[in-house]
Amino acid sequence: MTAPTDALSQSRAARHNRAAWLVGLGLLLLILPRLIYPVLALDVLAWGLFAVAFDLLFGFAGLLSFGHAAFWGTSAYVTGYLLGHGQSVPVAMLAGTLSAGLLAVPIAFLSVRSAGIYFSMITLAFGQMLSFLALQWTDFTGGENGLQGFARPNFMGLDFSNATVRYYFCLALFGVGFYIAYRAIRSPFGETLKAVRDNEQRAQSIGYNPNRFKFTAFVISATLAGLAGSMNVFGHGVVSLDAVNWKTSGEVVMMTLLGGTTTLFGPVVGAGIVSLLQDRVTSSNLPTGIVTGLVFVLVVLFFRRGVVGTLQHWMRRK
Amino acid sequence: MTIQFLLIQVFNGLVNGAFYALLSLGLAVIFGMLRIVNFAHGALYMLGAFTAFALGQLLHLGFWPSLIIAPVIVGVVGMLIERGLLKRLYGLDASYNLLLTFGLTLLTQDLVKQVMLSKFAVSSAPYTPPDSLSGVVNLGFTMFPKYRLFVIGLALVICLITWFVIEKTRVGAIIRASTENPGVTRAFGIDVSKWVTGVFGVGVGLAGLAGVMAAPIYSVDPYMGAELIITTFAVVVIGGLGSIMGSIITGFAVGVLAAIGAALYPPIANTLVFILMAIVLLVRPSGLFGLPEGTR
Numbered sequence: 001m002t003a004p005t006d007a008l009s010q011s012r013a014a015r016h017n018r019a020a021w022l023v024g025l026g027l028l029l030l031i032l033p034r035l036i037y038p039v040l041a042l043d044v045l046a047w048g049l050f051a052v053a054f055d056l057l058f059g060f061a062g063l064l065s066f067g068h069a070a071f072w073g074t075s076a077y078v079t080g081y082l083l084g085h086g087q088s089v090p091v092a093m094l095a096g097t098l099s100a101g102l103l104a105v106p107i108a109f110l111s112v113r114s115a116g117i118y119f120s121m122i123t124l125a126f127g128q129m130l131s132f133l134a135l136q137w138t139d140f141t142g143g144e145n146g147l148q149g150f151a152r153p154n155f156m157g158l159d160f161s162n163a164t165v166r167y168y169f170c171l172a173l174f175g176v177g178f179y180i181a182y183r184a185i186r187s188p189f190g191e192t193l194k195a196v197r198d199n200e201q202r203a204q205s206i207g208y209n210p211n212r213f214k215f216t217a218f219v220i221s222a223t224l225a226g227l228a229g230s231m232n233v234f235g236h237g238v239v240s241l242d243a244v245n246w247k248t249s250g251e252v253v254m255m256t257l258l259g260g261t262t263t264l265f266g267p268v269v270g271a272g273i274v275s276l277l278q279d280r281v282t283s284s285n286l287p288t289g290i291v292t293g294l295v296f297v298l299v300v301l302f303f304r305r306g307v308v309g310t311l312q313h314w315m316r317r318k
Numbered sequence: 319m320t321i322q323f324l325l326i327q328v329f330n331g332l333v334n335g336a337f338y339a340l341l342s343l344g345l346a347v348i349f350g351m352l353r354i355v356n357f358a359h360g361a362l363y364m365l366g367a368f369t370a371f372a373l374g375q376l377l378h379l380g381f382w383p384s385l386i387i388a389p390v391i392v393g394v395v396g397m398l399i400e401r402g403l404l405k406r407l408y409g410l411d412a413s414y415n416l417l418l419t420f421g422l423t424l425l426t427q428d429l430v431k432q433v434m435l436s437k438f439a440v441s442s443a444p445y446t447p448p449d450s451l452s453g454v455v456n457l458g459f460t461m462f463p464k465y466r467l468f469v470i471g472l473a474l475v476i477c478l479i480t481w482f483v484i485e486k487t488r489v490g491a492i493i494r495a496s497t498e499n500p501g502v503t504r505a506f507g508i509d510v511s512k513w514v515t516g517v518f519g520v521g522v523g524l525a526g527l528a529g530v531m532a533a534p535i536y537s538v539d540p541y542m543g544a545e546l547i548i549t550t551f552a553v554v555v556i557g558g559l560g561s562i563m564g565s566i567i568t569g570f571a572v573g574v575l576a577a578i579g580a581a582l583y584p585p586i587a588n589t590l591v592f593i594l595m596a597i598v599l600l601v602r603p604s605g606l607f608g609l610p611e612g613t614r
Contacts, residue, residue, distance in 0.1 A: 064413045066420075110599045117355045117412050118555065122599065125552040128545065129592035136585060246548060250420055257417070289428030296421025300414055301406060 038163035042235035051267030053224035059262035062197035067127025071100040073244030075226030080239040084150035093230040100226020108218035146240035260306025335573020336473030344524035354415035360547025361426040366529025392526025397519040431540035442539035558608020
């Protein structure tokens with residue numbers, strides 16, 4: 001940890017640091033569709049928000065969920081299904097997002113009572129259960145074929161057949177989602193969450209109920225993951241079984257670690273890097289697992305601070 | 319629904335249960351000693367099946383020699399993983415080991431897929447059981463494949479041997495001591511880190527063995543371990559990480575219960591294990607055989 005310095009100046013430096021990241025990242029996201037093709041840019045937004053949502057639970061509550069694809073995917077199916085049944089884009093996306101939050105209630109209730117590696121196994125198992133359900137419930141999910149060919153009707157003069165318009169619509173939603181995550185973390189709630197993460201007994205002894213805080217963090221995280229999932233469907237116009245696959249749960253973990261956990265912006269950076277990397281890999285004929293698996297292993301072994309974490313570490317030492 | 323049909327399901331369930339038991343037993347042995355959950359267990363199970371297949375293709379080795387050699391090879395691979403990679407993470411939170419082994423899973427699966435495609439020009443391959451185990455046996459109420467009966471029997475024997483070694487022998491005493499208190503065990507002149515590597519190798523070897531046993535039933539496929547390991551995690555949560563006998567009993571019991579449930583109401587065939595897990599979490603969060611938190 002850093003040497004003890006004047007608490008006030010340190011927090012001011014941290015605030016400046018945060019503002020710099022916010023401005024830099026915000027500008028980059030504003031011009032992103034000019035740098036890479038818009039649908040890929042939209043991927044960065046959707047996965048970026050997904051990773052931020054995941055890190056709310058992993059970084060700040062210390063709970064490694066290995067089943068977050070369940071929320072991303074459920075929202076994706078609900079959004080796709082409603083769009084296919086003539087609902088407007090905002091209604092479909094809102095319903096998708098809320099369905100993810102709703103699904104999180106029983107899963108969070110059953111899993112936050114367990115800690116550490118147990119929590120990871122339980123969430124992984126529930127994620128797999130959802131994956132089996134999606135495969136089986138073909139009336140709703142289209143099974144192996146998934147959902148496709150649904151309309152994205154224009155809304156208030158926005159032409160959603162244009163990928164750039166879709167991007168900026170999602171950028172606004174991303175802003176909302178990111179702000180919610182930010183407010184949750186930089187609040188008394190977030191501070192208590194960190195206290196629970198660092199020392200559960202102590203937090204309990206001063207009168208907080210750890211499980212209630214973990215439960216709330218889980219539901220917020222899952223709801224935001226749902227928003228991200230509906231953004232992804234809106235961007236691509238298809239939902240496939242991949243959305244609920246265990247690999248998707250793992251992918252968001254990798255993005256978060258690569259970008260830097262607990263750094264707030266890191267997960268977005270990680271999502272950007274992985275999305276670009278995967279775009280390259282799919283156009284070559286290398287199996288994706290070899291690349292993603294290798295990146296995963298190397299990050300866990302040698303680069304646990306992640307990109308943003310490492311940059312911040314250097315800046316602090318200077 | 320006849321009694322006869324239910325009995326057949328019990329035997330089918332025992333076959334699935336045999337694999338749950340072998341895998342969760344390996345996970346339990348590794349968790350006991352290293353305090354980590356090995357996600358790559360499923361990939362190493364697949365590696366066992368693939369090794370048997372490759373030994374047959376390249377060296378024309380049959381089922382019986384492969385049943386011995388493939389698990390040993392997988393065990394050695396496991397020991398290399400422990401020495402080379404896992405060891406670097408021991409001071410850290412156990413989650414990092416789960417993440418590392420998750421990455422290894424993705425890597426191993428697609429490497430094997432690549433090898434199968436480029437070397438053998440197949441994406442998955444059948445594996446024939448030996449002649450002595452082909453055909454069916456008359457169980458009185460039904461004809462049951464001889465090979466599947468063999469799987470149930472061998473899994474039971476291996477599980478009981480493992481239990482016996484750990485609970486009743488001097489070797490087991492050392493392992494249990496290293497689990498309980500590595501510092502004191504080291505003070506008695508026992509090289510705990512060597513034992514850790516060995517135990518990891520044996521645990522992973524059990525997965526390799528299960529893989530060879532599975533090859534003739536399911537075909538050899540690079541992704542055969544992925545879903546099985548997640549289901550096995552649910553089995554582990556039901557049983558509770560901790561007791562060796564607990565993981566054996568839970569493995570077989572969950573296999574049978576899931577098979578009976580699937581027969582009564584087919585749509586829940588895949589999800590029943592997870593429903594059972596949810597019920598157990600509700601009633602007994604630390605699992606059927608696990609000790610409640612704090613007493614561990």
